[in-house]
Amino acid sequence: MAFSLAHTLFFLLLLLPTSAVAQITVGRSLSTTDNSSWLSPSGEFAFGFRQLNGSDFFLLSIWYDQIPDRTIVWYANGEKLAPRGSKVDLTADRGLVLTSSQGEELWTSSDDQSLTGVVASGVMNNTGNFVLEDSNFKKLWESFQYPSDTMLPTQIMERGGVLSSRQSETNFSKGRFQLRFRQEGNLVLNTINLPTDDPNEPYYTAGDLNTSNSGKQLVFNASGYFYILRENEERIAIAQGSPSTGNNLYFRVTLNFDGIFTLYSHPKTSAGNESWTPIWTVPDNICLANVPPNAVASSYTGVCGYNSVCKINPQNKRPTCYCPKRYSLLDPNDPYGSCKPDFIQAGCKEDEINSQQALYYLEELTNTNFAYSDYIRLPSFTEENCKNSCLQDCMCAVAIFSTANTCWKKKLPLSNGRFSEDDGGKVFIKVRKDNSTLLGPSFPNPVQKKKNQDRLILAGSVLLGCSLFVIFILIGAICNGFFYKEKVSKIDRNGSVLEMNLRCLTYKELLEATDGFKEELGRGAFGIVYKGALKMGSNVLHVAVKKLINSGAQEKEMEFKAEVEIIGKTHHKNLVRLIGFCDEGQQRLLVYELLSHGTLAGFLFGDLKPNWKQRIQIAFGIARGLLYLHEECSTQIIHCDIKPRNILLDEYYNARISDFGLAKLLMMDQSQTHTAIRGTKGYVAPEWFRNMPITAKVDVYSFGVMLLEIICCRRSVDMESGEEEKAILTDWAYDCFREGTLDVLVEYEREAMDDIEKVERFVKIAIWCIQEGPSLRPTMRKVTHMLEGVVDVPIPPCPSPFTTT
Ligand SMILES: *[C@@H]1O[C@H](CO)[C@@H](O)[C@H](O)[C@H]1NC(C)=O
Ligand SMILES: *[C@@H]1O[C@H](CO)[C@@H](O)[C@H](O)[C@H]1NC(C)=O
Ligand SMILES: *[C@@H]1O[C@H](CO)[C@@H](O)[C@H](O)[C@H]1NC(C)=O
Ligand SMILES: *[C@@H]1O[C@H](CO)[C@@H](O)[C@H](O)[C@H]1NC(C)=O
Ligand SMILES: *[C@@H]1O[C@H](CO)[C@@H](O)[C@H](O)[C@H]1NC(C)=O
Ligand SMILES: *[C@@H]1O[C@H](CO)[C@@H](O)[C@H](O)[C@H]1NC(C)=O
Ligand SMILES: *[C@@H]1O[C@H](CO)[C@@H](O)[C@H](O)[C@H]1NC(C)=O
Ligand SMILES: CC(=O)N[C@H]1CO[C@H](CO)[C@@H](O)[C@@H]1O
Numbered sequence: 001m002a003f004s005l006a007h008t009l010f011f012l013l014l015l016l017p018t019s020a021v022a023q024i025t026v027g028r029s030l031s032t033t034d035n036s037s038w039l040s041p042s043g044e045f046a047f048g049f050r051q052l053n054g055s056d057f058f059l060l061s062i063w064y065d066q067i068p069d070r071t072i073v074w075y076a077n078g079e080k081l082a083p084r085g086s087k088v089d090l091t092a093d094r095g096l097v098l099t100s101s102q103g104e105e106l107w108t109s110s111d112d113q114s115l116t117g118v119v120a121s122g123v124m125n126n127t128g129n130f131v132l133e134d135s136n137f138k139k140l141w142e143s144f145q146y147p148s149d150t151m152l153p154t155q156i157m158e159r160g161g162v163l164s165s166r167q168s169e170t171n172f173s174k175g176r177f178q179l180r181f182r183q184e185g186n187l188v189l190n191t192i193n194l195p196t197d198d199p200n201e202p203y204y205t206a207g208d209l210n211t212s213n214s215g216k217q218l219v220f221n222a223s224g225y226f227y228i229l230r231e232n233e234e235r236i237a238i239a240q241g242s243p244s245t246g247n248n249l250y251f252r253v254t255l256n257f258d259g260i261f262t263l264y265s266h267p268k269t270s271a272g273n274e275s276w277t278p279i280w281t282v283p284d285n286i287c288l289a290n291v292p293p294n295a296v297a298s299s300y301t302g303v304c305g306y307n308s309v310c311k312i313n314p315q316n317k318r319p320t321c322y323c324p325k326r327y328s329l330l331d332p333n334d335p336y337g338s339c340k341p342d343f344i345q346a347g348c349k350e351d352e353i354n355s356q357q358a359l360y361y362l363e364e365l366t367n368t369n370f371a372y373s374d375y376i377r378l379p380s381f382t383e384e385n386c387k388n389s390c391l392q393d394c395m396c397a398v399a400i401f402s403t404a405n406t407c408w409k410k411k412l413p414l415s416n417g418r419f420s421e422d423d424g425g426k427v428f429i430k431v432r433k434d435n436s437t438l439l440g441p442s443f444p445n446p447v448q449k450k451k452n453q454d455r456l457i458l459a460g461s462v463l464l465g466c467s468l469f470v471i472f473i474l475i476g477a478i479c480n481g482f483f484y485k486e487k488v489s490k491i492d493r494n495g496s497v498l499e500m501n502l503r504c505l506t507y508k509e510l511l512e513a514t515d516g517f518k519e520e521l522g523r524g525a526f527g528i529v530y531k532g533a534l535k536m537g538s539n540v541l542h543v544a545v546k547k548l549i550n551s552g553a554q555e556k557e558m559e560f561k562a563e564v565e566i567i568g569k570t571h572h573k574n575l576v577r578l579i580g581f582c583d584e585g586q587q588r589l590l591v592y593e594l595l596s597h598g599t600l601a602g603f604l605f606g607d608l609k610p611n612w613k614q615r616i617q618i619a620f621g622i623a624r625g626l627l628y629l630h631e632e633c634s635t636q637i638i639h640c641d642i643k644p645r646n647i648l649l650d651e652y653y654n655a656r657i658s659d660f661g662l663a664k665l666l667m668m669d670q671s672q673t674h675t676a677i678r679g680t681k682g683y684v685a686p687e688w689f690r691n692m693p694i695t696a697k698v699d700v701y702s703f704g705v706m707l708l709e710i711i712c713c714r715r716s717v718d719m720e721s722g723e724e725e726k727a728i729l730t731d732w733a734y735d736c737f738r739e740g741t742l743d744v745l746v747e748y749e750r751e752a753m754d755d756i757e758k759v760e761r762f763v764k765i766a767i768w769c770i771q772e773g774p775s776l777r778p779t780m781r782k783v784t785h786m787l788e789g790v791v792d793v794p795i796p797p798c799p800s801p802f803t804t805t
Contacts, residue, residue: 574625704769
């Protein structure tokens with residue numbers, strides 16, 4: 001009787017819309033095309049297809065259906081994504097079967113003969129477990145037994161159980177990290193060497209190896225406690241959610257794609273602005289955690305790929321990876337992957353023709369190490385000996401010098417790269433001199449210290465005592481074609497070889513390069529910018545050619561020379577690089593590297609609101625670039641026209657300051673200068689109008705205005721919105737700050753609201769920068785420290801106390 005009642009019930013349920021069903025009978029299916037899912041009775045979890053971002057592929061998965069993130073907690077077909085038209089059937093003999101529209105079987109719950117019995121129905125349980133049952137409601141299969149990268153409260157892992165990380169946040173195929181609850185009864189995190197499943201030495205362990213009383217289960221209990229249960233029912237606590245608020249919170253433990261294992265919480269009732277909060281995270285520093293004692297370390301690459309350096313973010317304990325200078329990502333879409341050299345590596349054969357020293361120089365990374373895989377260890381060496389030894393050794397790709405006066409030499413690929421503030425060791429990477437920097441894309445390189453950059457000085461400028469006049473003569477001589485050298489090298493006091501590239505080009509060459517100045521990229525007060533392509537050997541280099549308006553006026557001439565001089569000397573990842581120039585009669589042109597993502601103005605004020613994190617990175621980049629110009633290059637440079645149109649974005653959306661055309665050269669002993677009004681309305685500091693001395697603080701002012709634009713994604717002056725109190729961004733931002741309505745300022749932008757402390761910090765910094773009195777404004781060094789959160793930001797006063805109320 002009960003049986004037939006149940007059947008009637010199922011029949012009725014069949015008539016209901018699919019998404020309201022709890023018990024799913026055999027014969028039902030879901031398809032990628034109808035966007036339906038099977039919900040748990042509470043509606044909190046859903047089972048079904050999720051379309052992968054920006055692709056026509058789908059993932060059969062389970063997710064939290066009532067939070068905006070719709071976070072995925074389980075997935076079936078990470079390795080074999082389902083094309084549009086695929087469906088999943090609930091069958092009696094094999095349970096769930098996922099097939100493409102072509103009939104290819106992509107996944108099934110009976111893959112490993114785990115399913116014994118005849119399936120009658122499936123249930124999406126309120127716990128997030130999808131269960132297949134027979135007609136007696138006996139469990140035949142459950143998703144909890146086959147976890148992906150996440151465990152949920154009430155989920156238990158038996159000995160031998162595994163969680164596998166994803167490849168990346170958005171790629172669900174199997175990644176390099178594993179959590180295993182070992183047969184011996186302890187918990188470990190380890191890497192594997194894909195495509196095999198063999199575990200390397202653990203980088204984190206919990207529990208112990210007590211044979212008489214070993215761990216039997218790994219439990220994540222209903223109140224968010226995560227522990228190992230021993231044979232004798234004792235518990236070894238590992239982590240716990242917050243017990244008092246447990247009922248209002250979702251918990252999950254996830255092995256993230258970067259190997260970090262985290263217990264998260266999320267409010268159940270969500271105003272739409274909450275996100276997952278990490279409660280507990282291991283290991284503390286994955287960049288350093290992976291040193292297996294006496295391990296066969298060469299089989300282990302570390303978190304980052306080969307030739308890549310790992311750096312930990314101390315706040316969230318998540319690693320980032322970056323390539324050394326003159327190296328770039330093998331796969332640009334995989335920032336955690338391996339790096340390849342941007343230059344051709346010659347072997348020892350080349351030694352017969354050229355000495356290694358003539359071909360290579362050393363790039364220095366401080367506080368960095370690449371552990372293991374050295375081919376020789378040289379004790380009692382000096383740093384100088386170490387460097388020379390590598391330069392002269394055709395096998396050597398990298399020399400590492402430790403504070404203990406030991407030198408290690410290594411071949412490629414390098415592994416286990418890591419940066420650590422208190423390492424003290426130095427890495428010298430051997431890079432080729434020719435095919436030099438101007439062809440290689442630039443990569444974020446936080447380790448590279450300014451020292452090296454400062455040494456990039458126009459050939460001869462030191463010898464000639466920085467005399468502009470003499471340099472101009474030198475440039476003139478080069479340009480007149482009596483001698484032309486693409487690369488000018490010199491040996492600095494420390495013996496390392498430096499070089500710089502500044503090509504002098506003829507007007508004819510540029511005419512050809514731009515196809516007769518055909519494609520205009522933009523124009524400003526001082527000239528028009530054209531797109532062009534320069535042939536460099538067998539390569540083609542895409543460039544932006546700035547043709548200065550040649551009125552012949554003295555000021556233009558000075559500007560041109562100043563720009564060549566200044567930019568030729570600067571070298572920083574947040575500055576646009578000058579590649580060459582032309583100075584022929586009336587024709588004055590500057591050739592810059594072409595940056596693919598246009599101006600910051602286009603980025604900020606375009607149709608799509610750009611991502612908050614990206615905007616923050618851009619603000620950091622601009623601040624670092626300005627700090628470099630103000631304090632770190634050999635001659636202080638005041639930009640004088642900082643605004644979003646003068647910030648360009650490269651292919652990785654790094655901010656690059658351009659257009660030094662207005663910059664005035666300040667000699668070191670001279671800190672202030674008077675000059676005609678420069679800059680652009682809306683970004684101009686008050687001292688320009690007041691006959692006050694012009695200092696680097698004018699850039700700080702403009703930066704402040706621009707920082708507000710970056711925060712709000714709107715222009716500093718906007719008369720069109722019709723709301724008078726909002727028209728001037730600087731005033732409005734201060735009002736919002738004073739009234740505590742920063743949410744209005746960021747227009748309730750979700751990402752910014754989640755990061756509201758940073759919004760507040762940034763707004764405070766911006767207000768400090770736009771103080772009317774230049775002396776009240778912080779220096780760019782202070783600004784970068786405040787942005788980074790290294791120092792506190794005090795409450796700023798009203799920026800213009802005499803003009804606003
Ligand atoms: C599918 O359903 C989800 C949730 O109900 C919704 O957010 C999404 O926009 C839908 N997608 C399509 C293509 O209809
Ligand atoms: C998803 O795609 C959109 C637009 O293509 C993009 O803005 C967003 O960052 C993507 N999200 C992820 C997680 O990749
Ligand atoms: C669903 O989970 C609850 C615990 O929350 C359990 O008592 C119940 O048996 C589960 N149902 C099925 C079908 O597994
Ligand atoms: C995910 O990563 C794997 C391994 O790198 C790759 O083979 C696969 O094509 C990627 N999948 C997607 C959808 O990008
Ligand atoms: C193993 O567990 C038992 C029972 O908890 C305990 O008495 C014993 O000291 C443990 N042995 C080791 C080596 O930890
Ligand atoms: C979960 O474990 C903790 C600690 O062992 C215990 O205090 C709590 O009662 C457990 N919760 C449930 C629902 O079993
Ligand atoms: C979310 O928004 C509500 C009201 O909109 C607010 O009270 C709450 O503080 C916000 N929470 C977070 C984490 O921003
Ligand atoms: C621009 C440039 O110099 N390219 C050269 C890089 O090196 C290879 C091989 O040494 C040459 O073929 C390129 O011409």
